[in-house]
Amino acid sequence: xxxxxxxxxxxxxxxxxxxxxxxxxxxxxxxxxxxxxxxxxxxxxxxxxxxxxxxxxxxxxxxxxxxxxxxxxxxxxxxxxxxxxxxxxxxxxxxxxxxxxxxxxxxxxxxxxxxxxxxxxxxxxxxxxx
Amino acid sequence: xxxxxxxxxxxxxxxxxxxxxxxxxxxxxxxxxxxxxxxxxxxxxxxxxxxxxxxxxxxxxxxxxxxxxxxxxxxxxxxxxxxxxxxxxxxxxxxxxxxxxxxxxxxxxxxxxxxxxxxxxxxxxxxxxxxxxxxxxxxxxxxxxxxxxxxxxxxxxxxxxxxxxxxxxxxxxxxxxxxxxxxxxxxxxxxxxxxxxxxxxxxxxxxxxxxxxxxxxxxxxxxxxxxxxxxxxxxxxxxxxxxxxxxxxxxxxxxxxxxxxxxxxxxxxxxxxxxxxxxxxxxxxxxxxxxxxxxxxxxxxxxxxxxxxxxxxxxxxxxxxxxxxxxxxxxxxxxxxxxxxxxxxxxxxxxxxxxxxxxxxxxxxxxxxxxxxxxxxxxxxxxxxxxxxxxxxxxxxxxxxxxxxxxxxxxxxxxxxxx
Numbered sequence: 001x002x003x004x005x006x007x008x009x010x011x012x013x014x015x016x017x018x019x020x021x022x023x024x025x026x027x028x029x030x031x032x033x034x035x036x037x038x039x040x041x042x043x044x045x046x047x048x049x050x051x052x053x054x055x056x057x058x059x060x061x062x063x064x065x066x067x068x069x070x071x072x073x074x075x076x077x078x079x080x081x082x083x084x085x086x087x088x089x090x091x092x093x094x095x096x097x098x099x100x101x102x103x104x105x106x107x108x109x110x111x112x113x114x115x116x117x118x119x120x121x122x123x124x125x126x127x128x129x130x
Numbered sequence: 131x132x133x134x135x136x137x138x139x140x141x142x143x144x145x146x147x148x149x150x151x152x153x154x155x156x157x158x159x160x161x162x163x164x165x166x167x168x169x170x171x172x173x174x175x176x177x178x179x180x181x182x183x184x185x186x187x188x189x190x191x192x193x194x195x196x197x198x199x200x201x202x203x204x205x206x207x208x209x210x211x212x213x214x215x216x217x218x219x220x221x222x223x224x225x226x227x228x229x230x231x232x233x234x235x236x237x238x239x240x241x242x243x244x245x246x247x248x249x250x251x252x253x254x255x256x257x258x259x260x261x262x263x264x265x266x267x268x269x270x271x272x273x274x275x276x277x278x279x280x281x282x283x284x285x286x287x288x289x290x291x292x293x294x295x296x297x298x299x300x301x302x303x304x305x306x307x308x309x310x311x312x313x314x315x316x317x318x319x320x321x322x323x324x325x326x327x328x329x330x331x332x333x334x335x336x337x338x339x340x341x342x343x344x345x346x347x348x349x350x351x352x353x354x355x356x357x358x359x360x361x362x363x364x365x366x367x368x369x370x371x372x373x374x375x376x377x378x379x380x381x382x383x384x385x386x387x388x389x390x391x392x393x394x395x396x397x398x399x400x401x402x403x404x405x406x407x408x409x410x411x412x413x414x415x416x417x418x419x420x421x422x423x424x425x426x427x428x429x430x431x432x433x434x435x436x437x438x439x440x441x442x443x444x445x446x447x448x449x450x451x452x453x454x455x456x457x458x459x460x461x462x463x464x465x466x467x468x469x470x471x472x473x474x475x476x477x478x479x480x481x482x483x484x485x486x487x488x489x490x491x492x493x494x495x496x497x498x499x500x501x502x503x504x505x506x507x508x509x510x511x512x513x514x515x516x517x518x519x520x521x522x523x524x525x526x527x528x529x530x531x532x533x534x535x536x537x538x539x540x541x542x543x544x545x546x547x548x549x
Contacts, residue, residue: 039261039262045546066260066261082150086547100549
């Protein structure tokens, strides 16, 4: 019968063993924290000022999760008559609006006539300063 | 029970995920080099655009200009295909990824817990459509061949896009034309049609003895599958491939040796890179060239030559030297070359050659260079660095005039939304 001997690749230090070894943990993995469902997550880039109030600068990279269901107050990637936009979805007295977060831009009422779809829910924005 | 998930008009659907303005519009995707139509939206199908229609013929049609055209973007399609395949594994542990847009699911391990497979099909379909944005159809049946047929039936005849075929296989089989049966080739189709067998049901009703006599083992297996006896196993891991081919049509015909050589070396570069990625080596290289057989006015020529290697390798420079020997044997001046390619035979694992732990391959500077090159290309883009031998002027360069951005794999290509 063959005898299998374990072979350790790790260097075995001759000195005092590290007291930290038993407490070792992985460093924080930011993408993993920000992206809960990678299979349904897409990155998009915002171009414009209409969502400044929500912390989305022009040029920000947005993390969009398609698996989430948009709720009242969600920031969404919507598509109206074939055109993408990013706004906050709000319900006011029974009607749904796509609301900007910048007074210089108008709210858009989603009417039954529009060919409107919610493409995904924005979960975070990455604004880069350099 | 076996499920078959098939993405609808997959390449077109991939483009539409990021271009919702293309919904309801005729869209087609072209093959490599923008040659011919390989994926069609339903609107394009309704216009009568056939699979394989050459692009220039599409442009000549009266409505040709209204059709939205894309070059194939395999980086994008591969990325979305991976997402679809991965979502399926959430529902069933045993999944066979049959092709870029099709997967077989083996429900046998979960059938005890799931009472309603039809409902599960609906759920899977909904998840893929919502999360990735790709519409799929689901066929569920006792065998793979029946699942294939059930899937087609689901696509054409149901509004849910899901069809569960249990005891009643008659409906689907009678609906399935004999030529559409999985694995029935043109020859069998013609032979069976002569016998007045026009649909899958009639084929399945043939006496087993007759099928055994008249058809091959494969035909008999198919007959059993259609009769609900499962005999085509799930292939859960792609078996190690023994051969590999890289070849492309050349957009303009080439006549000069240098131009053909450039194209061949470029294919070798791709081949060697693929081998290294799979940690495999090849023991021989075959080079082939041919003219365009559709241009009957041209003189025709086809030839190939196989060169064995002394020691199996995946080093681009080594393989280029070998390919050159092969090409010089077969190249003849005076022809318009339309296609060339290279093949690798008898692939073997890289580590078998390199020995183990103690025989480090560091003495092989060239192999190290290859790995550095692969790393650079991985980080900075496909073929940023390459072997000078395949030249810088590419007459054989691919035509990709209508390619979409790589929305999911390149940060510079992500969808930009005006807000």
